[in-house]
Amino acid sequence: MGTLRLILGDQLNHKHSWYEEQSDEVVYFMAEMRQETDYVTHHIQKVVAFFLTMRSFAGWLEDRGHRVIYYNLDAAENTQSLSKNLQQLITKEAISCFEYQLPDEYRLDEELSRFRESIKIPTNAYDTEHFMTSRTELGKFFEGKKQYTMEYFYRMMRKKYDILMVNDKDPEGGKWNFDHSNRNKWKGDTLIPHERGFRKDVSNIVQLLKDQKVETMGRINEQHFNWPTTRADGLSVLRYFCENLLVHFGDYQDAMDPNQPYLYHSRLSFALNSKLIDPQEVISYVIDHWRENMEEIATSQVEGFVRQILGWREYMRGMYWLQMPAFAKANHLENTNKLPDFYWTGNTKMNCLKCSITNSLDDAYAHHIQRLMVTGNYALLTMCDPAEVDKWYLGIYIDAIEWVEITNTRGMSQWADGGKIATKPYVSSGSYINKMSNYCKGCHYKVTKKTGEDACPFNSLYWNFLSEKRKHFEHNNRMTMMLSLLDKMDRNTLEAHQKRAARIIENPENY
Ligand code: FAD
Numbered sequence: 001m002g003t004l005r006l007i008l009g010d011q012l013n014h015k016h017s018w019y020e021e022q023s024d025e026v027v028y029f030m031a032e033m034r035q036e037t038d039y040v041t042h043h044i045q046k047v048v049a050f051f052l053t054m055r056s057f058a059g060w061l062e063d064r065g066h067r068v069i070y071y072n073l074d075a076a077e078n079t080q081s082l083s084k085n086l087q088q089l090i091t092k093e094a095i096s097c098f099e100y101q102l103p104d105e106y107r108l109d110e111e112l113s114r115f116r117e118s119i120k121i122p123t124n125a126y127d128t129e130h131f132m133t134s135r136t137e138l139g140k141f142f143e144g145k146k147q148y149t150m151e152y153f154y155r156m157m158r159k160k161y162d163i164l165m166v167n168d169k170d171p172e173g174g175k176w177n178f179d180h181s182n183r184n185k186w187k188g189d190t191l192i193p194h195e196r197g198f199r200k201d202v203s204n205i206v207q208l209l210k211d212q213k214v215e216t217m218g219r220i221n222e223q224h225f226n227w228p229t230t231r232a233d234g235l236s237v238l239r240y241f242c243e244n245l246l247v248h249f250g251d252y253q254d255a256m257d258p259n260q261p262y263l264y265h266s267r268l269s270f271a272l273n274s275k276l277i278d279p280q281e282v283i284s285y286v287i288d289h290w291r292e293n294m295e296e297i298a299t300s301q302v303e304g305f306v307r308q309i310l311g312w313r314e315y316m317r318g319m320y321w322l323q324m325p326a327f328a329k330a331n332h333l334e335n336t337n338k339l340p341d342f343y344w345t346g347n348t349k350m351n352c353l354k355c356s357i358t359n360s361l362d363d364a365y366a367h368h369i370q371r372l373m374v375t376g377n378y379a380l381l382t383m384c385d386p387a388e389v390d391k392w393y394l395g396i397y398i399d400a401i402e403w404v405e406i407t408n409t410r411g412m413s414q415w416a417d418g419g420k421i422a423t424k425p426y427v428s429s430g431s432y433i434n435k436m437s438n439y440c441k442g443c444h445y446k447v448t449k450k451t452g453e454d455a456c457p458f459n460s461l462y463w464n465f466l467s468e469k470r471k472h473f474e475h476n477n478r479m480t481m482m483l484s485l486l487d488k489m490d491r492n493t494l495e496a497h498q499k500r501a502a503r504i505i506e507n508p509e510n511y
Pocket residue numbers: 264265266267268269270272273308309312313314316366367368369371372376393394397399400401404405406408409412413
């Protein structure tokens with residue numbers, strides 16, 4: 001008789017109060033399951049990263065004297081279903097109490113709620129002790145408001161946690177937001193020091209996935225696996241970021257380059273989302289490092305980074321719980337097209353897409369602007385079904401867990417929630433991509449040409465999208481200028497854009 005405590009694959013929080021005391025009455029349970037490898041086709045690096053991190057976490061618990069039952073994917077007793085595994089263990093181990101941490105995904109939250117109702121023994125659900133807000137805090141903050149403006153939420157969080165504040169009320173550096181300084185194109189004139197990486201040999205897990213015929217996408221270097229899979233790894237990525245990359249984080253946050261897949265981004269999202277490290281310690285570490293190096297690192301770099309974690313990350317979690325489960329079906333713009341096959345191969349003549357998709361397939365990673373303004377932009381301009389778009393983003397990225405994937409994809413990128421997260425759709429013609437990146441120089445298409453077969457496809461797609469969807473944006477102040485440019489466009493030019501856009505949407509593989 002004893003307590004069974006479930007630890008899900010993204011609940012690897014070493015600092016959780018559960019582990020403060022060791023007890024022989026408590027047994028922890030973790031499992032690699034087909035239920036989790038198969039609910040979407042994942043990037044192979046994502047599956048490997050989760051399994052490796054779970055295994056190292058189980059080892060860490062055992063080293064501290066905790067009892068752990070861990071099912072490998074091919075364990076004989078593994079039913080491959082969470083509820084069945086739990087039921088089986090409760091019977092086998094004569095468990096008298098079941099406890100779990102609240103899942104971050106609606107799907108698992110529902111499953112565990114149903115499960116706890118179905119069993120006769122006492123159950124308890126605990127907080128994961130990871131986030132800086134509760135599930136419902138954002139909903140309460142915006143109660144009665146028409147808009148869910150991230151900036152107001154972010155300011156509330158700065159005050160609540162006294163982060164980058166002066167006298168409890170004013171923002172440090174005189175401004176709440178330094179976003180306008182964060183819009184530089186990277187011209188190759190600053191050094192981007194590269195990490196040595198972890199170079200882990202993960203061939204045993206890759207073999208396991210092959211043997212068990214788990215379907216995956218993307219590529220992996222089995223001998224040089226480079227993602228953090230222990231807490232020490234996560235902290236070392238954080239340290240590396242502070243010492244080498246923070247200095248230009250804000251400057252080049254929106255920049256893109258064909259040869260620099262990471263630029264000055266931190267690559268902390270997997271360590272954060274699996275909970276190896278927590279947002280509060282990341283923010284404190286970054287701010288402490290900045291205070292010791294204020295002569296070299298400008299406030300704008302630090303504020304830009306803090307905003308991502310304290311602002312956007314917590315905001316997205318709150319918006320997820322506010323909008324689920326309806327969110328997962330939202331399709332405000334009624335888009336129904338299929339996502340082109342080249343999203344799984346990178347085989348396209350459009351250089352921005354080719355590079356962003358190739359980076360994603362190679363590394364299970366693309367930075368925010370590649371996700372938003374290249375792959376997301378193209379999917380929205382070609383009016384792809386948000387369910388298809390979600391599936392791709394949920395599978396391909398190392399950090400993709402539904403609460404943060406769907407809010408960014410369906411909400412921010414595909415405007416499927418009708419503007420709750422993004423006040424205007426993130427769409428652009430080729431000129432934005434050219435302004436922020438070095439992709440267009442190496443492209444088959446000419447970004448400055450508006451019409452003709454060698455013109456940048458984004459140009460026709462952009463005007464076609466605005467004219468097709470204008471009824472949705474007519475009362476949106478932030479779209480007034482673009483719609484008035486659309487209205488001023490002569491009929492023949494618009495028709496030429498519409499015809500070309502139709503050809504691109506019908507036969508994306510030709511472009
Ligand atoms: P950095 O640029 O170094 O930023 C630091 C940290 O800030 C990130 O690690 C992340 O934790 C947080 N952050 C930054 N932007 C966001 C954001 N918009 N929402 C939430 N947190 C943010 N992020 C995920 O973690 N998982 C996803 O599945 C995911 N899907 C996305 C899909 C689309 C279409 C878009 C546009 C963005 C998505 N993002 C997602 C947000 C963002 O792109 C990634 O967090 C970021 O690229 C991760 O790389 P990094 O750690 O180097 O981030």
